[in-house]
Amino acid sequence: xLAPTPAPAFADDGELVAALRLGDSxxxxxxxxxxxxxxxxxxxxxxxxxxxxxxxxxxxxxAVLEGIRNLKDASALRSWIATLAVFTARGRIRRRRRWxxxxxxxxxxxxxxxxxxxxxxxxxxxxxxxxxxxxxPADERIAFSLRFISEMQLTEVASAxxxxxxxxxxxxxxxxxxxxxxxxxxxxxxxxxxxxxxxxKS
Amino acid sequence: MNAELExxxxxxxxxxxxxxxxxxxxxEIQARLAHLESRRVRPRALRWSFALGSAGLCAAAAAILILxxxxxxxxxxxxxxxxxxxxxxxxxxxAPGARPLELHFxxxxxxxxxxxxxxxxxxxxxxGATLAIEDGTLEVSVVHRARTHWQVRAGSYRIQVTxxxxxxxxxxxxQSLTVNMHEGSVxxxxxxxxEPVRVVTGQRLQANAGGANLGFEASHDIVARxxxxxxxxxxxxxxxxAPAPTLAPVPIxxxxxxxxxxxxxxxxxxMAAGHAGPPSPGDWRIQAGRAEYRxxxxxAVLEGWRAECGRLGxxxxxxxxxxxxxxxxxNRAEEAYRSARRRFPEADRPSFxxxxxxxxxxxDYRTAGDWFAGYLRSFPRGPLxxxxxxxxxxxxxxxxxxxxxxxxxxxxxRAFPDGPHAALARRTVTP
Numbered sequence: 001x002l003a004p005t006p007a008p009a010f011a012d013d014g015e016l017v018a019a020l021r022l023g024d025s026x027x028x029x030x031x032x033x034x035x036x037x038x039x040x041x042x043x044x045x046x047x048x049x050x051x052x053x054x055x056x057x058x059x060x061x062x063a064v065l066e067g068i069r070n071l072k073d074a075s076a077l078r079s080w081i082a083t084l085a086v087f088t089a090r091g092r093i094r095r096r097r098r099w100x101x102x103x104x105x106x107x108x109x110x111x112x113x114x115x116x117x118x119x120x121x122x123x124x125x126x127x128x129x130x131x132x133x134x135x136x137p138a139d140e141r142i143a144f145s146l147r148f149i150s151e152m153q154l155t156e157v158a159s160a161x162x163x164x165x166x167x168x169x170x171x172x173x174x175x176x177x178x179x180x181x182x183x184x185x186x187x188x189x190x191x192x193x194x195x196x197x198x199x200x201k202s
Numbered sequence: 203m204n205a206e207l208e209x210x211x212x213x214x215x216x217x218x219x220x221x222x223x224x225x226x227x228x229x230e231i232q233a234r235l236a237h238l239e240s241r242r243v244r245p246r247a248l249r250w251s252f253a254l255g256s257a258g259l260c261a262a263a264a265a266i267l268i269l270x271x272x273x274x275x276x277x278x279x280x281x282x283x284x285x286x287x288x289x290x291x292x293x294x295x296x297a298p299g300a301r302p303l304e305l306h307f308x309x310x311x312x313x314x315x316x317x318x319x320x321x322x323x324x325x326x327x328x329x330g331a332t333l334a335i336e337d338g339t340l341e342v343s344v345v346h347r348a349r350t351h352w353q354v355r356a357g358s359y360r361i362q363v364t365x366x367x368x369x370x371x372x373x374x375x376x377q378s379l380t381v382n383m384h385e386g387s388v389x390x391x392x393x394x395x396x397e398p399v400r401v402v403t404g405q406r407l408q409a410n411a412g413g414a415n416l417g418f419e420a421s422h423d424i425v426a427r428x429x430x431x432x433x434x435x436x437x438x439x440x441x442x443x444a445p446a447p448t449l450a451p452v453p454i455x456x457x458x459x460x461x462x463x464x465x466x467x468x469x470x471x472x473m474a475a476g477h478a479g480p481p482s483p484g485d486w487r488i489q490a491g492r493a494e495y496r497x498x499x500x501x502a503v504l505e506g507w508r509a510e511c512g513r514l515g516x517x518x519x520x521x522x523x524x525x526x527x528x529x530x531x532x533n534r535a536e537e538a539y540r541s542a543r544r545r546f547p548e549a550d551r552p553s554f555x556x557x558x559x560x561x562x563x564x565x566d567y568r569t570a571g572d573w574f575a576g577y578l579r580s581f582p583r584g585p586l587x588x589x590x591x592x593x594x595x596x597x598x599x600x601x602x603x604x605x606x607x608x609x610x611x612x613x614x615x616r617a618f619p620d621g622p623h624a625a626l627a628r629r630t631v632t633p
Contacts, residue, residue, distance in 0.1 A: 044215075049218050058234050129210075
């Protein structure tokens, strides 16, 4: 088969954006090839191991393709996509939260495909982390996951969340306090907290 | 700083990313976007006005619709001469005579039963359907929506589907399942599979109670699908018709490991070529499937580049060229494509790919144009004919050959008046 991705064309984002605006299908393939790892990193960090990740990533790229004509600075493509990924993931988190009041299980809570879970201590850590984050306000959850799970720089987190550096620092400080408090009460994380340091009990 | 807790979170991040990578989402996303693109037939302005006009109604109905989703329904075409009839859950479906039976679902999904295949619809709900194959091979095309949940059962096997196209075959006598993925991905579980196996675009899974084999889709299946493409009028640059391609099937097993000593020498060659590592023999196709082209190329070099060029079947040889091209090694890519063209003159893709290299890699637009024109002459009905015809216009324009560019544009508009290069073609014909 001819691989679904064409030759390494559109070396810079300016060319890529111009081609996307013309509806070039090759550009679309390269867009996904180039930026899916970034989107995947952000979305997976925000949502965890989740059967709907492909849906969310698809939504991000649909938003990119629909909004590309309004992108003023092609050199900002990467950060714009990161912002769209963050907003899309946040929207998904909020939507799930809205479903909570309904007694029956919301469709979003039912994995559409079985998801293989990691094993042992890591599995417990993943489960504990996302169960704690599930109680966070969406903005704090996003900021926290970008900073500590997706391991982004502070400036990148601020840019992706479309807020100032000062705002993101305040948001992260609140989220850190909230996480430490919750982790201290969680058996899977408490032991590690006890070892001291910035978030430690000592 | 609690380095331990931070490291736990970093570990959590690595774990969730690894899980996402394991699902190989890029081909699935590509396929979904292509599918969405292909379904955008309504003009944008009309869509917007329609969307705005119906927004009020949708908002009022949304809660009811969400809380109480409509089950899908389906119609059966081909069962009688009287036209489509409503399908019933549980009713046995068998194609009569030599004609296939087509099931058209209310969400836009479609299933085709060839003659002698037997199946039934097991269940319908708001998110999808469950099909049961009793015998034979079904062609399934599921439209992806927000909460699509389709399943295909075959014996004790379960195929989980979101949005995708594939063929699922069930041999009742041998109790064996075959899945050929055309687009997207599915998750298969059942006898012989220790855990659910994701099958992605281009792959074939064969499974029975004795075990399973995941490889690449045999080329004759791909050709059979391509022959269903519409027949374009290609004008003067694509005048000569070509015989229908009949590629030889390729083995779906991964090649066995070879003599370790030469392999080690080839490893040195791979590293010297600046390719990423560490590669391991026999896995370049897997790495290619993960879009790890540099690693795949290094692994292919390790296996013996020249030998691979002389040994591989048509599809794998083109894939090898793709791997080299996407890894940036244009010389090796050309070598693989030329080898494929020489050994399999009925294969269309090598000519097109050589055009791509000339166009995008070497910026030799005259040569690129010649490759694309050659493709159209040899494969006027080829699956890449539209793309080649568009590239031909671009190549002629970039080469400064305005006369032949206009000629190519005229041909394009005759064959593909609504194609992606139609706007360029019109500007070229009428500057």
